[in-house]
Amino acid sequence: QKEVEQDPGPLSVPEGAIVSLNCTYSNSAFQYFMWYRQYSRKGPELLMYTYSSGNKEDGRFTAQVDKSSKYISLFIRDSQPSDSATYLCAMKGTSGSRLTFGEGTQLTVNP
Amino acid sequence: EAGVAQSPRYKIIEKRQSVAFWCNPISGHATLYWYQQILGQGPKLLIQFQNNGVVDDSQLPKDRFSAERLKGVDSTLKIQPAKLEDSAVYLCASSPTTGSLTYEQYFGPGTRLTVT
Numbered sequence: 262q263k264e265v266e267q268d269p270g271p272l273s274v275p276e277g278a279i280v281s282l283n284c285t286y287s288n289s290a291f292q293y294f295m296w297y298r299q300y301s302r303k304g305p306e307l308l309m310y311t312y313s314s315g316n317k318e319d320g321r322f323t324a325q326v327d328k329s330s331k332y333i334s335l336f337i338r339d340s341q342p343s344d345s346a347t348y349l350c351a352m353k354g355t356s357g358s359r360l361t362f363g364e365g366t367q368l369t370v371n372p
Numbered sequence: 373e374a375g376v377a378q379s380p381r382y383k384i385i386e387k388r389q390s391v392a393f394w395c396n397p398i399s400g401h402a403t404l405y406w407y408q409q410i411l412g413q414g415p416k417l418l419i420q421f422q423n424n425g426v427v428d429d430s431q432l433p434k435d436r437f438s439a440e441r442l443k444g445v446d447s448t449l450k451i452q453p454a455k456l457e458d459s460a461v462y463l464c465a466s467s468p469t470t471g472s473l474t475y476e477q478y479f480g481p482g483t484r485l486t487v488t
Contacts, residue, residue, distance in 0.1 A: 265414075267414075269412070302481070302482075302484075303481055303482075304376070304463050304465070304479030304480050304481050304482050305415065305463075305479050306478075306479065307476055307477070307478075310476070349414050349415075351414070359417045359420065359428055360415075360417065360477065362414030362415050362416070363414050364412065364413050364414050365412075365413070365414050
């Protein structure tokens, strides 16, 4: 069993839709939860970061962590064509430990 | 602020050949990472350096992969000999410290390796 599972998609939505991206994990030691966005032929860039359980909002993006269910989500409101990318969840235990990534969900937002 | 630089951007080699990738991290970043990203998968850490020293190389196939970071700045990753399954994007990332800010890793554009 993989430590981090992510729905690979692809996901195609119309512009303005609300997008929900999800990951589940099995390692209860994970405390730091991140979402990275990766455009085609580019390196990943950090989008959101959450420590432990709870919600975090940044503009159109909301990250949720439910440690009791070992489930994290990223919501994108009012999605735009420029949001079209692969979204990777990532997590780690202690601050110095290695990042474990999900496989990524490819999102296309159609104008 | 300049980002993480990598070269070459693309490389095509035949199996059993050797190849080397170069990375220049963001100035002042003590920690440097090499990741392997196979098509359709998330990045997998190969090796992590803190300044000159190796922090984690548990997932590096040491029989064919090697990496060094001389003088705590630039780094090279080498594969010798290459196998077909090494076809992937090799990403370099850096971060300021191994303390509380290590969640923020800055990635370079990657080197796309094709082994034929």
